[in-house]
Amino acid sequence: MIIAIIFMYNRVRNKRSTPATFALWVVVWMVVLFFAFAPKISDPLAGFFGFSRGLDLLIIAGFAVIAYAGFRFYIKIDNLNQNMTDLVREIAIRNEIQLDEENDE
Numbered sequence: 001m002i003i004a005i006i007f008m009y010n011r012v013r014n015k016r017s018t019p020a021t022f023a024l025w026v027v028v029w030m031v032v033l034f035f036a037f038a039p040k041i042s043d044p045l046a047g048f049f050g051f052s053r054g055l056d057l058l059i060i061a062g063f064a065v066i067a068y069a070g071f072r073f074y075i076k077i078d079n080l081n082q083n084m085t086d087l088v089r090e091i092a093i094r095n096e097i098q099l100d101e102e103n104d105e
Contacts, residue, residue: 001029 008025011017035042035058042054051057 001033005029 005026008017008022012019012022035054039054039058042058046052046054046057049057051060
């Protein structure tokens with residue numbers, strides 16, 4: 001987890017990430033560390049959501065976050081694919097127009 005924080009810090013320093021993103025990841029990793037060293041603290045929260053143990057709640061929440069991230073990645077990749085298709089189509093049309101003009105001369 002310390003390595004992840006250092007990695008994110010280097011990304012911010014190289015201007016490949018924002019300070020807000022860095023702060024979000026630091027908070028996420030601190031919460032993970034907190035529950036890793038004090039898992040019993042999550043038991044009352046788990047009881048509120050109908051789970052018998054806090055660890056069960058944390059595992060289900062982790063799966064939900066991973067599923068959401070996978071969905072977001074799918075949407076992002078689909079958008080990039082569509083943008084690339086549009087760009088290639090536009091370049092092909094421009095090249096075809098240029099070839100037609102060259103053949104007319």
